[in-house]
Amino acid sequence: MSTCDRAEALRDYAFDELPASERTGMEQHIAVCGDCAAELDQLRVTTAVLRVLPDREIPQRIAFVSDKVFQPSALSRFFGGFWNSAARLGFASACVLAAALIVSAYHRPAPVLAQREIRTVAQTADVSKQINDAVAKAVAQVHQEDTRLFAASEIRHDKEHQALMDAVNVLQARSNYQITTSAEGQ
Amino acid sequence: MIFRSVEDADLISRVRKGDVEAFNLLVSRWEKRVFNYLLRLTGNPDDSLDLSQDVFLKAYQNIRKLDDTARFGPWLFRIAHNETYSHFRKRRPEVDNGDETLIEREPARGPAPDLTIAVTAALDRLTPEQREAVVLKVYEGFKFDEMAQILGTPVSTIKSRLYTALDLLKTELAPTNTRSIR
Numbered sequence: 091m092s093t094c095d096r097a098e099a100l101r102d103y104a105f106d107e108l109p110a111s112e113r114t115g116m117e118q119h120i121a122v123c124g125d126c127a128a129e130l131d132q133l134r135v136t137t138a139v140l141r142v143l144p145d146r147e148i149p150q151r152i153a154f155v156s157d158k159v160f161q162p163s164a165l166s167r168f169f170g171g172f173w174n175s176a177a178r179l180g181f182a183s184a185c186v187l188a189a190a191l192i193v194s195a196y197h198r199p200a201p202v203l204a205q206r207e208i209r210t211v212a213q214t215a216d217v218s219k220q221i222n223d224a225v226a227k228a229v230a231q232v233h234q235e236d237t238r239l240f241a242a243s244e245i246r247h248d249k250e251h252q253a254l255m256d257a258v259n260v261l262q263a264r265s266n267y268q269i270t271t272s273a274e275g276q
Numbered sequence: 277m278i279f280r281s282v283e284d285a286d287l288i289s290r291v292r293k294g295d296v297e298a299f300n301l302l303v304s305r306w307e308k309r310v311f312n313y314l315l316r317l318t319g320n321p322d323d324s325l326d327l328s329q330d331v332f333l334k335a336y337q338n339i340r341k342l343d344d345t346a347r348f349g350p351w352l353f354r355i356a357h358n359e360t361y362s363h364f365r366k367r368r369p370e371v372d373n374g375d376e377t378l379i380e381r382e383p384a385r386g387p388a389p390d391l392t393i394a395v396t397a398a399l400d401r402l403t404p405e406q407r408e409a410v411v412l413k414v415y416e417g418f419k420f421d422e423m424a425q426i427l428g429t430p431v432s433t434i435k436s437r438l439y440t441a442l443d444l445l446k447t448e449l450a451p452t453n454t455r456s457i458r
Contacts, residue, residue: 154332
């Protein structure tokens, strides 16, 4: 084993694991360091000897058939495909948005609903006012008409009373005249 | 390797849509490597074949959990690693104590029996962790970051295991080296 302080970097170099930026420096070092040059040779010989152990052919091929036992179910394929697709992001976003809306709805009144309520209340108050105004107007009209009719009735009544008094006065005068005439005749 | 990764990714997307034949293509690409990895860890061809079946079945059942389809290889070997250690625990509880080397191994067949027997014997003297590091690096050619994914271990630990193992193997195989080179 090399006693050089670059022994580990040398082994990384031997296994092609040294960064490209350090390879040239290491090659220059190996050219001048006898320990590292000998260590590199030993490593190459050892790995070459190890590689004489041949790969064996697999005694029996491994194969899968289109068997339902081995296949994921249609449901799991759907969900598997779904979760590995772009829809995953969209669905997750929709879930987050829905959750946020639900939380928001539970924790504070929705502004749109409040406005609607205010609007409803305002509309109700407006209608009531209109009804009240209309009723007041109608009452005023009725009252005005009553007043007018009452005044007209008063005038008519006064006229009739005056006519009646005139008739009474005429009858009184005629009666006085007849009485006077009769007394003078006797 | 880039083209291979692209093609694997394409096959994986077809498998995810329910195409079993696409998975059979993936199996045919990887079965020999997985089998030999398992064989070098267990030393038993029958166990390795059974474990290979289990590995590919689990891969099929869990392929939707694979995040980066370009790293199908390390992901598959991670399953193989887990299956192997589960198998060791079922078969011999003492494996966890580092006695896995007690399992009788069938010597590998090859053109130079003395050399292959020597290499097999030298690998058997390593701890299971050291042997696995050598197998993944020297035989399967994984990068350190891929090995970290397969083993669930930091790169620094993997390097330590590998380089210690190579020092031991260098000593074990030194006479063989001389013989074979001569």
